Amino acid sequence: xxxxxxxxxxxxxxxxxxxxxxxxxxxxxxxxxxxxxxxxxxxxxxxxxxxxxxxxxxxxxxxxxxxxxxxxxxxxxxxxxxxxxxxxxxxxxxxxxxxxxxxxxxxxxxxxxxxxxxxxxxxxxxxxxxxxxxxxxxxxxxxxxxxxxxxxxxxxxxxxxxxxxxxxxxxxxxxxxxxxxx
Numbered sequence: 594x595x596x597x598x599x600x601x602x603x604x605x606x607x608x609x610x611x612x613x614x615x616x617x618x619x620x621x622x623x624x625x626x627x628x629x630x631x632x633x634x635x636x637x638x639x640x641x642x643x644x645x646x647x648x649x650x651x652x653x654x655x656x657x658x659x660x661x662x663x664x665x666x667x668x669x670x671x672x673x674x675x676x677x678x679x680x681x682x683x684x685x686x687x688x689x690x691x692x693x694x695x696x697x698x699x700x701x702x703x704x705x706x707x708x709x710x711x712x713x714x715x716x717x718x719x720x721x722x723x724x725x726x727x728x729x730x731x732x733x734x735x736x737x738x739x740x741x742x743x744x745x746x747x748x749x750x751x752x753x754x755x756x757x758x759x760x761x762x763x764x765x766x767x768x769x770x771x772x773x774x775x
Contacts (some may be wrong), residue, residue: 623770
């Protein structure tokens with residue numbers, strides 16, 4: 594092998610080593626506790642518009658497996674913090690509207706007891722926490738309700754990428770241990 598080929602192989606090995614030295618501590622540095630706030634409110638302009646600025650403060654949450662997310666609702670409205678599949682995250686206004694028909698919002702409302710599955714009537718939620726699988730937040734369908742100005746904590750028991758929405762206000766969305774959905 595020529596000196597040039599050895600040099601190329603050596604440079605490649607150094608680049609891989611540097612990348613690993615940067616990536617491994619960054620992944621290990623994921624915090625064990627994170628706080629996610631719900632912020633915003635409504636705005637009414639007569640004969641023009643009604644807008645809602647409520648949203649999750651963080652679009653992306655980075656937390657280690659076994660870590661805790663503290664949820665704090667600073668608004669006067671109830672919200673949910675609900676895990677969904679990546680493809681169920683609304684990306685257009687039509688998808689926000691469809692969340693209650695074809696999307697996950699209706700099923701989450703039924704699971705929380707906010708909709709009577711027989712009559713379809715809305716009612717006060719009866720189940721504050723829905724856990725579809727193993728204990729902790731780890732799969733689509735896991736969901737917690739946040740009362741106005743309420744607080745809750747969830748333990749993330751999965752290391753894989755997770756996506757969340759508010760099933761009441763589906764434009765509120767984000768990701769855990771993944772790039773924020775856009």
